[in-house]
Amino acid sequence: MTYEITDDPLILAGRRFGSRLIVGTGKYATFDLMRKALALSGAEIVTVAVRRVNLSDQSGSSLLDYIDTGRFMILPNTAGCYTAEDAIRVANLGREAGLSDWVKLEVIGDEKTLFPDTEALVAATKALVKDGFVVLPYTNDDPIVARKLQDAGAAAVMPLGAPIGSGMGIQNPANIRIILETMTVPVIVDAGVGTASDAAIAMELGCDGVLMNTGIACARDPLAMAVAMKLAVRSGRLAFKAGRIPRKLYATASSPVQGVPK
């Protein structure tokens, strides 16, 4: 694998990544557009879903024809699974398809919100960790659940900013901050990022990374948005490390108060 290693790498399960932006491969108008967006985003990890092969029609091109697996790490998800049992099955299928034993674990509780069923999520995390998977669970912004996932052996926790595909940004920054204070594993905001500032805000809070799909794929110009997101994650991270000024109710002049010509 050829990853661009910087002096501020994202470290997941002992592996170093130069990019703190993880992107999904769904919802693109064409595979070619997806390929270009992935490249422009600077991401090193991309998520994919696991679905039935179409038995009647295999003429279409396949996703992996458009992803250089030497350059990108494939992270299979368990999207569409509503029980721990199904998520475990899909995780195993993803591993068997042969590219890694990492999994973005989703156990969905509700079709409208796509919020996680956290009880099943914790159970599935425990089972998959025991079976040797590197588990990155998509969770909510509840710090108690995050702690349970960490205790269960998750390699990171991935709290949602807002519902998947909603573009509402970071709805509960206070909880994300609490999660950041209580976790020792990396915290990656996953879901709800709508535009560049949302990603920057997540990084400014201190998150270790951001995962997004719709925010780029469904932007009017996905290629421009891919660049914007890459820059936003980087700038947010730099700002976090630079140490922001405190928020104050009243002004403090930036220019000297004395010596004003009168």
Next chain:
Amino acid sequence: MMTLLINGETRSLLRAAHIAELIRFLGIKPDRIAIELNRRVVKKTEWGTTRLQDGDRIEIVQFVGGG
């Protein structure tokens, strides 16, 4: 003659086969796919030796775009 449920579709085979033969029969490329037989993942190394039986449920999956 046996009846199988493959990816939710009923298919018939004229004779007994193992999974590797089924894949060839269906014209599916063996790369980057995974197979489940009766809800249990079958490793690629076992495709040539896992025989199918009447009533078996098979899932053949691949990676597609997703978030």
